[in-house]
Amino acid sequence: MKNRFLLIISLITIALITSCSTSNEKANSLYAEAIHIMQSANINKTKSYSKTYELYKKAYKKIDLILSKYPKADIAVEIISGRLKIEKFTLSEFQGLECLLKTWAEAGQDPFLCVSVANDMSGL
Numbered sequence: 001m002k003n004r005f006l007l008i009i010s011l012i013t014i015a016l017i018t019s020c021s022t023s024n025e026k027a028n029s030l031y032a033e034a035i036h037i038m039q040s041a042n043i044n045k046t047k048s049y050s051k052t053y054e055l056y057k058k059a060y061k062k063i064d065l066i067l068s069k070y071p072k073a074d075i076a077v078e079i080i081s082g083r084l085k086i087e088k089f090t091l092s093e094f095q096g097l098e099c100l101l102k103t104w105a106e107a108g109q110d111p112f113l114c115v116s117v118a119n120d121m122s123g124l
Helices: 002-040 049-069 074-081 091-109 111-122
Strands: none
Touching: 002 049, 002 074, 049 074, 049 091
């Protein structure tokens, strides 16, 4: 009876350790993918705000998946705390990019909107 109890406790411990390790590995993999996407999203590489915005949304989904599915993973804790950046942005800065990139992507499709956005930005 005692041996059976020890066996069950050992199996539960191994399962917990394995699941934590797997969660960290999956979260790390998603983070690496997001960083790679963000490096590809650089406007100097894409030459298009629309393309940059599309790539940003892909990276955002990866980061969001880390934070929602693996919130206890080491990398999720680091991102939330601000100790780990997403490319060169804190989490809040990264999340704030969406509005700006969306505006510029839309402006790139409409020359009149582009002029309007440029005029709005000139007052900053």
